[in-house]
């Protein structure tokens with residue numbers, strides 16, 4: 001039950017605001033740290049223990065919006081050494097055999113003025129979660145309840161509940177919040193490989209008719225593959241021996257790439273478009289994949305989740321300063337998140353539809369779009385700003 005503190009009517013700094021965060025995945029863990037940074041006391045609960053939370057085998061592509069949030073939370077200098085930066089993003093439409101390279105010069109003025117040495121960064125889930133949980137463990141304002149289901153305490157006064165409990169969110173269901181869900185005809189296979197033909201400072205997005213294929217640098221000529229294809233094909237690839245997998249991979253990639261070794265067990269995950277019909281109800285906010293899910297094209301997923309956290313952080317600080325009644329925090333959060341969520345889901349969906357299509361009608365349009373982007377730097381800057389800071393970058397960077 002969420003309390004209704006009266007002190008906010010007087011707009012005095014609020015002492016002792018308390019939140020419970022349900023779910024300690026990358027979104028919930030960062031949301032807990034953001035709330036603590038904003039001066040709140042936080043309970044972070046997850047049925048998984050710390051080891052299971054860290055164990056997942058995946059890597060994320062972080063963009064400028066995630067870097068900015070980590071900087072604001074004083075986590076960037078701590079996390080950056082674990083990340084692999086890339087300063088070249090190669091887009092290659094194999095349907096029209098046309099490619100396009102984004103470089104540091106294509107970052108916008110705000111990003112360039114910070115002398116950014118990278119367009120984006122690749123980070124491994126296990127290393128990231130280990131750091132976040134370590135930081136949470138050493139934060140005075142956090143109580144960690146990992147490895148068991150949270151036991152609700154009706155006596156406990158809570159100012160806010162944050163549901164970061166993933167795409168099948170039990171909290172979303174309990175609150176009766178519906179969602180629109182549409183599976184893509186594709187699934188996504190992830191694997192780590194040793195590869196020749198790509199440099200350690202390059203990330204690649206290959207646009208193939210069976211789906212987008214990302215090649216992300218992990219350093220020392222190792223790359224994380226995010227291979228979108230029909231679900232049955234992904235499951236079949238997942239079950240192959242290492243040598244058979246490498247053969248299929250070599251056949252799927254353009255000739256310039258030569259896979260040498262498979263370094264982990266390939267895994268498939270379902271890809272879907274999901275958006276909750278509301279982002280808050282009864283003092284509970286949905287953040288991360290409990291509220292939305294998009295196709296991994298362009299590596300938007302976790303960055304979009306962390307932009308939820310960025311807005312939560314700004315609003316939680318205002319509540320701490322007595323400038324915002326926590327009872328109004330949910331509505332303020334919803335108003336600020338809808339434009340970014342809808343636009344990002346729309347843009348990723350359009351990219352998948354247009355670039356996975358075999359329709360001959362679209363081929364000249366794709367050629368034209370890539371040609372214009374290659375020719376005009378302002379267009380490249382705009383496209384890169386959308387990819388690295390989100391479609392509502394101006395709104396997101398507005399001070400609260």
Ligand SMILES: Cc1cc2nc3c(=O)[nH]c(=O)nc-3n(C[C@H](O)[C@H](O)[C@H](O)COP(=O)(O)OP(=O)(O)OC[C@H]3O[C@@H](n4cnc5c(N)ncnc54)[C@H](O)[C@@H]3O)c2cc1C
Pocket residue numbers: 022023024025026027028045046047048053057058059060061150164165166167170171190226267268269270287288289290296299301302305
């Ligand atoms: C198999 C798989 C592989 C993936 N690989 C990649 C990849 O390679 N690159 C990439 O960018 N993205 C990948 N993704 C997507 C990425 O993992 C998500 O974008 C990201 O995990 C979203 O983070 P989240 O914290 O919002 O949700 P989640 O990571 O799903 O975390 C939700 C947490 O809530 C907890 N929880 C569930 N129920 C409750 C409850 N009742 N109370 C409290 N806690 C609860 C869960 O235990 C979990 O820890 C992958 C997804 C899957 C499923």
